[in-house]
Amino acid sequence: MSEEDRLGIDELAIKGGLPVRKERLQYGRQTIDRDDINQVVNFLENSNYLTTGPTLKEFEELICKTSGAKYASGVSNGTAALHLAMMAIGISQGDEVIVPAISFSATANCVLYCGGSVVFADVDDKSLLIDVDSAISKITERTKCIIIVDMCGTPAPYQKLWEICESKGIYLVNDGAHSYGVQTPLVGSYADMTTFSFHPVKNITTAEGGAVVTNDDDLDARVKKLRSHGIETDYSEREEKGSHVYQISELGYNYRLTDFQASLGISQNKKIKYFLEIRNQIAQIYDTLLSDKKLGLSDLVEPLTKPEGHQSAHHLYVIRLKLENLTCDRNTIFKALVAEGIGCNVHYIPIYYLSVYQKLGYKKGICPKAEDAYQRIITLPCFPLMTDEDQKDVVKALKKVLFYYKK
Ligand SMILES: *Cc1c(COP(=O)(O)O)cnc(C)c1O
Numbered sequence: 001m002s003e004e005d006r007l008g009i010d011e012l013a014i015k016g017g018l019p020v021r022k023e024r025l026q027y028g029r030q031t032i033d034r035d036d037i038n039q040v041v042n043f044l045e046n047s048n049y050l051t052t053g054p055t056l057k058e059f060e061e062l063i064c065k066t067s068g069a070k071y072a073s074g075v076s077n078g079t080a081a082l083h084l085a086m087m088a089i090g091i092s093q094g095d096e097v098i099v100p101a102i103s104f105s106a107t108a109n110c111v112l113y114c115g116g117s118v119v120f121a122d123v124d125d126k127s128l129l130i131d132v133d134s135a136i137s138k139i140t141e142r143t144k145c146i147i148i149v150d151m152c153g154t155p156a157p158y159q160k161l162w163e164i165c166e167s168k169g170i171y172l173v174n175d176g177a178h179s180y181g182v183q184t185p186l187v188g189s190y191a192d193m194t195t196f197s198f199h200p201v202k203n204i205t206t207a208e209g210g211a212v213v214t215n216d217d218d219l220d221a222r223v224k225k226l227r228s229h230g231i232e233t234d235y236s237e238r239e240e241k242g243s244h245v246y247q248i249s250e251l252g253y254n255y256r257l258t259d260f261q262a263s264l265g266i267s268q269n270k271k272i273k274y275f276l277e278i279r280n281q282i283a284q285i286y287d288t289l290l291s292d293k294k295l296g297l298s299d300l301v302e303p304l305t306k307p308e309g310h311q312s313a314h315h316l317y318v319i320r321l322k323l324e325n326l327t328c329d330r331n332t333i334f335k336a337l338v339a340e341g342i343g344c345n346v347h348y349i350p351i352y353y354l355s356v357y358q359k360l361g362y363k364k365g366i367c368p369k370a371e372d373a374y375q376r377i378i379t380l381p382c383f384p385l386m387t388d389e390d391q392k393d394v395v396k397a398l399k400k401v402l403f404y405y406k407k
Helices: 003-007 034-046 054-067 078-088 106-113 132-137 159-168 217-226 235-241 259-269 272-291 330-339 355-359 368-376 388-404
Strands: 071-075 096-100 117-121 143-149 171-175 193-197 210-214 301-303 317-321 377-380
Touching: 034 259, 054 071, 054 193, 054 210, 054 259, 071 078, 071 217, 078 106, 078 171, 078 193, 078 210, 078 217, 096 106, 106 117, 106 143, 132 159, 143 159, 159 171, 210 217, 272 301, 272 317, 272 388, 317 368, 330 377, 330 388, 368 377
Parallel strands: 096 117, 096 143, 143 171, 171 193
Antiparallel strands: 071 210, 193 210, 301 317, 317 377
């Protein structure tokens, strides 16, 4: 008898059976190839600059081309990009900013950095995108900004919110950390400011890195000033004038992106279309398998929905469990999948569940649809270097685990 027969391949790994994979598949990771390496080596051999210099400008021009925005500022990470966006529009004590309850915590933390108050809007439980009616119902005289999040790479429903924001003098900021590269609608075109992250799991990477894009020259100038201590002139102006004099009239930070990282960004940016195509193929395969009646998974899980006409970057592939047809909760399924060697994740815990927010007095129950969705969601591995075999393993493990816990 083979080892597999003896242990029984169908026994769940979490109960002592053989796992689908010996080595755990990650849920996301970077794609670095020879071109990226050559580009960075070439930069280090030839550039006079390591930090802010001409290579950053070149990367920023590419970010403008990819996102469709007029101006781009490369910054040290996506969280810094959000902080700078909040500073640029002048968020301070007494201001309210509406933030969807399901996102990475940085989407809300950036408001607290500026002394503002976070007001959580519910999300649509089927798409995890901001619930437009909930967001509108949270607007008060103190609302200064609404942040939308392109969850999983899918542009949020922005039209109605932007119209309302324009009529009331409220800023619309898009946390586009997941949607860099989306062309329909063009990712840098549906908010006053859009922020990106170039963390390794995101659509392109500079290790740590991010950007703020906008069509507004005043907002752009503020971001560029505040990312470098609040200094009024930039390095090239001072260099040109041969002057040591500088002025700071408003406190800024050191949130610069280095030229060294920008060189990697330039090389990565060449492949953004290709990265999104592969992500799309992976998502299509999941969609097809999950809805295949013969396979039998469609009674147990469903993919997220998307607004009509919105392309997705498929930054994350999230499934919703149909808990009514299962005998256990999400955490049990999650642990069983991890035991099978499938590195899943949960995106995200409602932000106000985090103790920093609980201590500020946010009560559970304020965004019921976000809370219900949170009980059901699991993120499956989805990244360009994932192979067909990897994806087959994910589906195999899903079937194994879900059929075991099927009612
Ligand atoms: C990754 C991420 C950020 C923060 O980006 P960092 O570069 O990691 O600081 C912000 N918002 C969302 C939705 C993210 O996924």
